[in-house]
Amino acid sequence: MNDIEQIKKLKARYFRALDAQDWELYASVFAPDVVVDTTRGGGELVKGREPMVAYVRELGIVQSIHHGHMPEIELTGELTATGIWSLEDYNIYADGSQSHGWGHYLETYVKIDGLWVIRTMALSYLRMERSVGNAPVIAGVDGTRHLRGMNPAT
Numbered sequence: 299m300n301d302i303e304q305i306k307k308l309k310a311r312y313f314r315a316l317d318a319q320d321w322e323l324y325a326s327v328f329a330p331d332v333v334v335d336t337t338r339g340g341g342e343l344v345k346g347r348e349p350m351v352a353y354v355r356e357l358g359i360v361q362s363i364h365h366g367h368m369p370e371i372e373l374t375g376e377l378t379a380t381g382i383w384s385l386e387d388y389n390i391y392a393d394g395s396q397s398h399g400w401g402h403y404l405e406t407y408v409k410i411d412g413l414w415v416i417r418t419m420a421l422s423y424l425r426m427e428r429s430v431g432n433a434p435v436i437a438g439v440d441g442t443r444h445l446r447g448m449n450p451a452t
Contacts, residue, residue, distance in 0.1 A: 301414065302371045305379055305407055308414050313364040316354070325351045328416050329408055335420040339399065358392040366403065377409040378417075385421075399426040 308327055315323035328347045335343050344353045366383040373379045383403040390396050401423035408417040 301373055301379065301409070304414050305371050305381060306369060308407070308416070309366055309369065309381070309383060309403075309405075312416065313366055316364055317362050319355075319359075321351050321355060324354070326415075329410065332416055333418045335418075338420065338422045339401075339426065341421070357389075359389050360392050361390045363388045379407040379414070381405045381407065395428065395430045397426060397428045399423045401425070 311323060312327045314320075315327065325347055328350060330347050331345070332347055332350055333343070333345050334350050334353075337343055342353065344350045364385065364387045366385050368384045370382040371379060372381070381403070383405070384401075385403055386398075386400050388396070388398045401421065404420040404422060405416055406418045407414050409415075
């Protein structure tokens with residue numbers, strides 16, 4: 299599999315791990331010294347893999363849906379690359395509030411020990427809608443975490 303396809307699969311794991319709240323898998327997509335800038339969406343600048351996982355866990359998201367589309371990936375060296383992804387996300391928080399956003403992920407990647415990981419990420423929204431109130435019925439949240447352990451035999 300070529301490097302660009304590996305980076306696409308990396309980003310797919312990012313989305314799946316985030317939506318499944320599989321924090322071990324989520325951590326694995328980042329370089330140890332990752333820098334994530336969510337300030338354009340009202341968030342924070344976070345430095346480091348463990349602080350990034352802790353930051354997202356503390357957001358209080360009960361359920362999320364993230365989609366990435368139309369990647370523009372460019373290899374900038376044997377072990378480096380850049381990428382821009384169009385995104386749509388929908389989040390439901392523990393307090394009943396919700397957000398729905400559209401924009402872009404701006405990323406750099408590095409290949410460490412033969413595996414691509416995210417080195418930097420900036421989240422840039424073009425539009426964000428927020429609502430407050432009771433969350434809708436949430437399907438799939440029953441303690442089993444949808445998509446975790448996707449072995450059809452189990």
